[in-house]
Amino acid sequence: MELIDGKKLAAEVLLALQDKIAQENVKPHLVIVLVGDNEASQIYVRNKLKAAEKVGIVAEVVCLPADVSQQVLGDKIVELNHDNAVHGIVVQQPLPEGLSIDEVVEKIAPEKDVDGFGISNIGKLVQNLGGGIIAATPKAVLNMLVSTGVALAGKHAVIIGRSKIVGRPLAALLLNHDCTVTVAHTKTRNLADLVRTADIVVAACGQPKLVKKDWLKKGAVVIDVGISRVGGRLCGDVDFENAAEVCSFISPVPRGVGPMTVAMLLENTFEAFNLQRRKG
Ligand code: NAD
Secondary structure, three states: OEEOOHHHHHHHHHHHHHHHHHHHOOOOEEEEEEEOOOHHHHHHHHHHHHHHHHHOOEEEEEEEOOOOOHHHHHHHHHHHHHOOOOOEEEEOOOOOOOOOHHHHHHHOOHHHEOOOOOHHHHHHHHOOOOOOOOOHHHHHHHHHHHHOOOOOOOOEEEEEOOOOOOHHHHHHHHHHOOOEEEEEOOOOOOHHHHHHOOOEEEEOOOOOOOEOHHHOOOOOEEEEOOOEEEOOEEEOOEOHHHHOOOOOEEOOOOOOHHHHHHHHHHHHHHHHHHHHHHHO
């Protein structure tokens, strides 16, 4: 078994990005909109800020109170869209109850939608048109798979989870890379049997240690997107210690998809910057 070290891969991506930004002597600008005071969100935002600073991206947090109205939140996004000094906008999820994330995301101009969650970018991904911004976590998973050197074409990939931010865009992305894709969810029957048919397993369901060793085909490549806190420790969706005995490659939690997702977000910000620069 070989480990897919997301932290190491992310460091390589960030270093390359840092070089490019320094060579071009530019200052891409990312704005993270944070609503309310969710503790986990604050940690994620801090990680993004730290990584951005390292590569030379100016990252700024716009904090809004938990009781902000949908209208005021939307107006803030529109204001950022019109600000030529801002190249990327992300809205940290989850939003406090009562606010619609879909409505906010649709307000973000597609060329500044560096999370790639808006309908325009998702549409380009689903239709395999290119030219759009690809959602950071699916892009992280793809890069981690590519890093193994295993050819993707024709492989059966089972994705556990069908969320808008991971499972669905990842299904499109792997399909665009010629995998045969199955998406499993809470209503899927015989999940263990289905996973046993997979060459590639991506677990993104938020159920700690759901995927067991005996669910995996020998030599399967396993990417664990899940992040749960169990007894104060971070834990993925795969029973890592046991599963590692049968996989060819497996990503851990922590040091897996998490750091790569941050790196992909910053790569997307630089891409968005270039897109806007070309448009003038
Ligand atoms: P979500 O709650 O929006 O979606 C979970 C999906 O998993 C749903 O589609 C549901 O149908 C499916 N599911 C849940 N239990 C299942 C089960 N027992 N069997 C089969 N399917 C099941 O979650 P999300 O936002 O997609 O995130 C999933 C996990 O990935 C969470 O742990 C989250 O913290 C983590 N995550 C990590 C990163 C990262 O950067 N590493 C990014 C996003 C999400």
